[in-house]
Amino acid sequence: AQTVTQSQPEMSVQEAETVTLSCTYDTSESDYYLFWYKQPPSRQMILVIRQEAYKQQNATENRFSVNFQKAAKSFSLKISDSQLGDAAMYFCAYTSADKLIFGTGTRLQVFP
Amino acid sequence: DAGVIQSPRHEVTEMGQEVTLRCKPISGHNSLFWYRQTMMRGLELLIYFNNNVPIDDSGMPEDRFSAKMPNASFSTLKIQPSEPRDSAVYFCASSSNRGRGYTFGSGTRLTVV
Numbered sequence: 101a102q103t104v105t106q107s108q109p110e111m112s113v114q115e116a117e118t119v120t121l122s123c124t125y126d127t128s129e130s131d132y133y134l135f136w137y138k139q140p141p142s143r144q145m146i147l148v149i150r151q152e153a154y155k156q157q158n159a160t161e162n163r164f165s166v167n168f169q170k171a172a173k174s175f176s177l178k179i180s181d182s183q184l185g186d187a188a189m190y191f192c193a194y195t196s197a198d199k200l201i202f203g204t205g206t207r208l209q210v211f212p
Numbered sequence: 213d214a215g216v217i218q219s220p221r222h223e224v225t226e227m228g229q230e231v232t233l234r235c236k237p238i239s240g241h242n243s244l245f246w247y248r249q250t251m252m253r254g255l256e257l258l259i260y261f262n263n264n265v266p267i268d269d270s271g272m273p274e275d276r277f278s279a280k281m282p283n284a285s286f287s288t289l290k291i292q293p294s295e296p297r298d299s300a301v302y303f304c305a306s307s308s309n310r311g312r313g314y315t316f317g318s319g320t321r322l323t324v325v
Contacts, residue, residue, distance in 0.1 A: 133310060135314075142318075147313045198262065199245075200257070202254060
């Protein structure tokens with residue numbers, strides 16, 4: 101079965117600190133892509149960062165970076181210098197053929 | 213680029229009524245996806261289209277659900293008859309290339325009473 105596991109239902113972080121959200125996935129495919137999406141209370145799904153599985157270099161987008169461990173099928177998201185606006189649900193996802201398979205999400209709270 | 217446009221944003225209907233959700237993908241995107249989001253089941257893929265052709269509808273829960281894409285700029289998801297357990301947020305997403313990611317609409321919150 102194609103699965104994405106986000107083992108942390110909830111996380112919290114102090115403003116300006118760093119937090120890491122974990123994600124593992126299970127696929128037998130060799131060619132796939134990985135994503136982190138953010139869903140604030142507005143419910144809009146916002147693409148945060150993406151990673152090509154064939155690339156060893158970890159993707160970075162400003163304060164957001166990933167730690168991609170292909171052999172371990174792990175894809176964690178690190179948020180540096182956390183801001184109040186980072187508070188949201190975060191979903192990890194990967195492509196299976198053309199389909200995007202999501203994890204159950206991690207709710208991130210940011211405290212001032 | 214106006215993004216993926218979904219309508220209506222909210223829909224409240226009575227059990228047994230027909231409900232039609234609408235989606236306009238981003239121009240040039242050749243893949244379109246319908247997702248359902250609930251607290252219990254998370255984000256589930258219902259059906260997706262490539263070049264207006266349905267490719268995989270294995271996520272459609274039952275025959276009460278149907279989806280069409282008559283042209284590259286429009287898709288509908290219909291529920292007939294609707295039931296309270298269909299209450300959820302329904303998202304439409306489109307993509308030109310899976311490596312670039314999928315752009316989501318703002319969703320339709322459906323409540324069936």
